[in-house]
Amino acid sequence: MIIVRSSKGGELCVDGYRVRIIEKLRLPSLNERLKAIREAFWNTFLLKNEHVFLDMLTDSGVNAMSDKQLAAMITAQDSYAGSKTFYELVKAVEDVLGYKYVLPTHQGRAAEHLLAKAFIKEDDVIPMNYHFTTTKVHFELAGGQVLELYINEALNTESTHPFKGNMDPEKLREVIRKYGKEKIPFVRMEATTNLIGGQPFSMENLRTIKEICDEHEIPLVLDGSMIDWNAYLIKQRERGYRNKSIAEIVKEMCSLADIFYASARKAMCVRGGFIATNNKKFFEKLEELLPVYEGFFTYGGMSIKELGAMAVGIREMVDESLVGSTVEQIRCFVEKLKKEKIPVVTPPGGLGVHLDAMKFLPHVPQNQYPAGALAAALYIVSGIRAMERGTMSMERTPDGREVFSDLELVRIAFPRRTYLRSHIDYAVDRIAWLYEHRELIKGLEWVYEPPVLRFFLGKLKDVDN
Numbered sequence: 480m481i482i483v484r485s486s487k488g489g490e491l492c493v494d495g496y497r498v499r500i501i502e503k504l505r506l507p508s509l510n511e512r513l514k515a516i517r518e519a520f521w522n523t524f525l526l527k528n529e530h531v532f533l534d535m536l537t538d539s540g541v542n543a544m545s546d547k548q549l550a551a552m553i554t555a556q557d558s559y560a561g562s563k564t565f566y567e568l569v570k571a572v573e574d575v576l577g578y579k580y581v582l583p584t585h586q587g588r589a590a591e592h593l594l595a596k597a598f599i600k601e602d603d604v605i606p607m608n609y610h611f612t613t614t615k616v617h618f619e620l621a622g623g624q625v626l627e628l629y630i631n632e633a634l635n636t637e638s639t640h641p642f643k644g645n646m647d648p649e650k651l652r653e654v655i656r657k658y659g660k661e662k663i664p665f666v667r668m669e670a671t672t673n674l675i676g677g678q679p680f681s682m683e684n685l686r687t688i689k690e691i692c693d694e695h696e697i698p699l700v701l702d703g704s705m706i707d708w709n710a711y712l713i714k715q716r717e718r719g720y721r722n723k724s725i726a727e728i729v730k731e732m733c734s735l736a737d738i739f740y741a742s743a744r745k746a747m748c749v750r751g752g753f754i755a756t757n758n759k760k761f762f763e764k765l766e767e768l769l770p771v772y773e774g775f776f777t778y779g780g781m782s783i784k785e786l787g788a789m790a791v792g793i794r795e796m797v798d799e800s801l802v803g804s805t806v807e808q809i810r811c812f813v814e815k816l817k818k819e820k821i822p823v824v825t826p827p828g829g830l831g832v833h834l835d836a837m838k839f840l841p842h843v844p845q846n847q848y849p850a851g852a853l854a855a856a857l858y859i860v861s862g863i864r865a866m867e868r869g870t871m872s873m874e875r876t877p878d879g880r881e882v883f884s885d886l887e888l889v890r891i892a893f894p895r896r897t898y899l900r901s902h903i904d905y906a907v908d909r910i911a912w913l914y915e916h917r918e919l920i921k922g923l924e925w926v927y928e929p930p931v932l933r934f935f936l937g938k939l940k941d942v943d944n
């Protein structure tokens with residue numbers, strides 16, 4: 480964002496880039512949308528893109544890349560071993576994040592897989608501010624149990640708390656007292672907490688958590704997949720950070736983590752991921768696993784072309800002109816929805832706009848998946864593809880019981896540098912219509928339910944039309 484003083488007082492945030500390649504969009508007819516959602520078994524993951532108008536399923540792997548990233552893909556030096564492009568990546572990680580050891584992985588969950596394999600034993604517990612779907616599955620497959628130590632305000636969808644992604648330090652102390660440090664391989668903090676609505680943590684909180692970890696010699700792992708938005712929100716909301724650069728804020732965040740990992744499909748705008756650390760022992764433990772599960776250490780499961788673009792993406796992630804546009808779009812979208820009195824998660828954060836489906840559809844019980852139903856209904860009225868982030872995104876207990884999610888959210892994600900203001904106006908208009916006619920929306924039930932990560936491939940049908 481280029482931030483300038485407005486002639487009318489206050490600040491103006493202006494996007495620090497322009498668009499030079501476009502993709503034409505098509506708005507399918509209502510009948511086509513109805514047919515498509517039935518064919519997709521009411522699961523927005525199973526829709527074909529040709530039937531989608533605005534694809535706001537995720538920001539993952541669909542951000543607009545920069546001219547410099549595309550150029551880096553052409554000049555990347557393809558080779559199995561020893562590519563100079565890998566060493567450019569190492570240099571970018573060191574310059575921007577401050578870590579000297581880097582392990583590329585094919586995406587974020589591959590990093591989680593390696594961390595789980597290297598550090599988690601049967602009956603371990605892993606405290607975190609909140610889980611992410613793939614994180615939880617990998618850590619549980621390794622025999623661990625995920626403990627979510629969020630602050631009480633985190634689940635209040637109508638909050639003004641600036642840092643709902645904070646971890647509760649007292650809960651962490653309690654967990655360490657209860658289980659003992661031997662059972663805690665690491666503590667995990669997720670930047671721009673995904674499943675509670677893109678909410679950031681504060682630097683002060685991260686520092687406090689790090690101090691507790693240090694007291695007990697427990698490593699701190701930072702999931703930095705969306706560190707860009709968390710850093711921007713720290714700059715906007717935390718005292719003492721207004722005049723710091725995004726680069727300084729990101730560096731400071733990373734200096735507090737013993738291990739950093741990320742899905743590069745998000746903040747870094749490429750398809751890949753990596754783990755980074757300054758701890759040689761951790762690095763060596765992880766390095767052994769890399770060729771078994773990912774690839775040789777100089778590509779680690781990524782294409783070298785994308786690895787080159789990742790090196791550029793890491794540097795651009797802290798470029799003041801390029802960061803922040805999405806956060807500003809989300810703020811504008813949330814403000815417009817609030818004006819229409821539509822239940823939406825506040826305060827606005829990163830990642831996307833999150834509708835509160837339990838408040839939107841109080842007549843749909845949680846065992847009929849209100850967020851899944853609302854995501855399908857949103858598609859029908861608008862052609863917008865959003866994502867269920869509620870009970871459908873949870874796993875059943877080993878004995879088959881349903882685990883109700885703390886929140887039932889419909890996430891309308893914002894891929895970076897992709898959608899425009901008119902798209903926001905359109906979405907608000909359609910959502911307002913849907914809210915007015917919310918009685919029309921009924922629940923869903925499974926016709927096919929996969930055993931893990933069921934939200935991806937699960938098939939449903941409509942209860943009561």
Ligand code: F0G
Pocket residue numbers: 536537538539586587588589611613614669673702704705741742743744751752
């Ligand atoms: N951690 C976080 C915080 C994520 O948001 C994601 C992915 C991952 C790890 C896994 O990374 O997809 O590269 O394997 N989030 C995507 C989303 C899928 O749509 O929010 P991955």
